[in-house]
Amino acid sequence: MNKALFSRREFLQTTAGAAGASLLTGSNFLEAEPIPSSSQSVAPSDRIRFGIIGVGMEGSNLLTTAIQLPGVECVAAADLYDGRHELSKEIVGKPIRTTRRYHELLDSKDIDAVIIAVPDHWHKQAVVDALAAGKDVYCEKPMSHNPADGLAMVAAAKKTDRIVQIGAQRTSSVLCAKAKALFEQGAIGDMNLIEATYGRNDPNGAWEYPLPTDLSPQTLDWDTWQGTAPKIPFDGYRFARWRCWKEYGTGVAGDLLVHLISGMQFVLGINEPPKKVSAFGGIYRWKDGRNMPDVHPVLFEYDNVPVYMRLSLGCESTEVTRFQGSKGVIELREFSVSYTPQFGVDTSPSYYSASFPAAMRNAYVKEWHEKHDPTPGQEPALETITYNGNDYDDLKPHLWKFFEAVRSRKPVLQDAVFGHNAALGCHLANESYFRGTPVYWDAASGTIKSLA
Numbered sequence: 001m002n003k004a005l006f007s008r009r010e011f012l013q014t015t016a017g018a019a020g021a022s023l024l025t026g027s028n029f030l031e032a033e034p035i036p037s038s039s040q041s042v043a044p045s046d047r048i049r050f051g052i053i054g055v056g057m058e059g060s061n062l063l064t065t066a067i068q069l070p071g072v073e074c075v076a077a078a079d080l081y082d083g084r085h086e087l088s089k090e091i092v093g094k095p096i097r098t099t100r101r102y103h104e105l106l107d108s109k110d111i112d113a114v115i116i117a118v119p120d121h122w123h124k125q126a127v128v129d130a131l132a133a134g135k136d137v138y139c140e141k142p143m144s145h146n147p148a149d150g151l152a153m154v155a156a157a158k159k160t161d162r163i164v165q166i167g168a169q170r171t172s173s174v175l176c177a178k179a180k181a182l183f184e185q186g187a188i189g190d191m192n193l194i195e196a197t198y199g200r201n202d203p204n205g206a207w208e209y210p211l212p213t214d215l216s217p218q219t220l221d222w223d224t225w226q227g228t229a230p231k232i233p234f235d236g237y238r239f240a241r242w243r244c245w246k247e248y249g250t251g252v253a254g255d256l257l258v259h260l261i262s263g264m265q266f267v268l269g270i271n272e273p274p275k276k277v278s279a280f281g282g283i284y285r286w287k288d289g290r291n292m293p294d295v296h297p298v299l300f301e302y303d304n305v306p307v308y309m310r311l312s313l314g315c316e317s318t319e320v321t322r323f324q325g326s327k328g329v330i331e332l333r334e335f336s337v338s339y340t341p342q343f344g345v346d347t348s349p350s351y352y353s354a355s356f357p358a359a360m361r362n363a364y365v366k367e368w369h370e371k372h373d374p375t376p377g378q379e380p381a382l383e384t385i386t387y388n389g390n391d392y393d394d395l396k397p398h399l400w401k402f403f404e405a406v407r408s409r410k411p412v413l414q415d416a417v418f419g420h421n422a423a424l425g426c427h428l429a430n431e432s433y434f435r436g437t438p439v440y441w442d443a444a445s446g447t448i449k450s451l452a
């Protein structure tokens with residue numbers, strides 16, 4: 001056989017010998033932080049009465065989960081679509097006040113806190129109004145619809161002593177906490193790249209949701225729903241599929257990327273926008289009139305390392321974030337986090353020696369083994385350790401952290417500044433896509449600027 005045609009893999013297989021490292025796999029289950037059961041009695045002074053603003057797809061999840069927590073009670077729900085008044089009563093299972101006007105909740109003295117789960121274009125106004133009314137706020141991700149909204153929300157939060165927690169829930173998961181601990185212990189050595197990816201490939205995943213069958217200008221306050229967006233005649237598709245349009249949503253960036261960014265900020269212990277961003281993409285798969293891209297690969301610089309995040313509604317792929325460094329990889333997934341160490345040194349003679357004449361190659365390989373082969377029985381082992389745990393998208397731990405903060409008045413990790421920075425990453429990704437140039441955040445002017 002012509003040695004010059006050896007592939008890298010074939011060469012390593014034939015020369016690895018005793019220097020080859022064994023790869024073992026271990027697995028552990030991470031217990032979630034204990035949350036007392038809802039049947040546990042709570043002193044009346046510790047009970048929290050909350051209202052919910054927006055009881056749609058996510059609001060209904062939040063409501064269902066929040067009422068399972070001990071000492072937490074929903075007393076009112078606001079939504080512009082009447083069908084969701086009925087839904088909120090069904091979820092709570094006992095009489096609660098319902099209204100189209102969220103200000104009625106904010107004016108109520110018996111409400112301590114509000115959960116806000118309206119579309120992105122309503123986040124700023126609802127949060128600013130809730131804080132002005134003295135309520136603690138849990139607001140869904142992405143915190144803002146645009147940078148100006150984010151700045152206004154941070155300013156409003158700083159003016160009060162109210163708790164503001166943003167709803168990118170995985171920062172409260174045990175899996176992210178484990179990834180953070182591994183990173184802080186130096187498991188991956190010097191970090192030099194982060195990559196994350198997530199893809200969907202079905203109409204639901206691409207936000208082509210079915211319309212509520214009784215939706216009409218009679219059952220929905222369409223005018224108010226549009227908020228500050230340009231006013232158009234009643235359009236049920238805009239109501240149910242608002243993520244498709246930039247006038248209301250923030251695309252795959254604000255819907256999905258924000259989770260990856262928030263998780264990354266938490267693991268790395270950073271709280272700042274990216275230094276620069278370059279995004280690509282287009283509408284490749286879902287040509288249904290939307291104006292947000294359905295394929296959106298984004299290259300960021302965060303914490304002085306490149307971060308490559310690829311979002312797609314055009315082809316399914318599992319969600320994973322890989323923190324890569326000189327000593328190995330931390331891989332974060334929905335139900336697990338694993339750490340695979342790497343030696344970072346040669347474990348076999350160089351495949352470059354395949355280009356040496358036979359006598360020279362044999363001498364090099366022999367000498368290499370003499371110098372580098374470990375003593376038999378003392379071969380170092382590279383072991384991938386996998387920690388399994390509860391779904392990192394479970395809402396319960398994150399809601400529990402919020403209500404605990406409402407009781408204790410201790411600050412939360414995912415506050416308005418954290419949420420603003422995570423959302424900025426998304427806005428920069430969208431802006432780079434629309435402008436077709438790399439962009440950066442100019443903190444002095446509070447605007448996004450082009451680099452090119």
Ligand SMILES: NC(=O)c1ccc[n+]([C@@H]2O[C@H](COP(=O)([O-])OP(=O)(O)OC[C@H]3O[C@@H](n4cnc5c(N)ncnc54)[C@H](O)[C@@H]3O)[C@@H](O)[C@H]2O)c1
Binds near residue numbers: 084117120142167
């Ligand atoms: N954390 C997560 O994993 C997660 C998952 C899904 C959605 N979300 C976020 O939750 C928010 C809501 O998303 P959704 O899918 O539930 O949307 P949705 O359209 O299903 O529900 C939103 C509801 O808000 C109501 N609404 C709009 N403006 C209002 C106003 N001014 N006053 C009262 N009610 C108003 C609408 O009538 C609607 O019922 C979004 O910001 C989204 O990004 C987060």
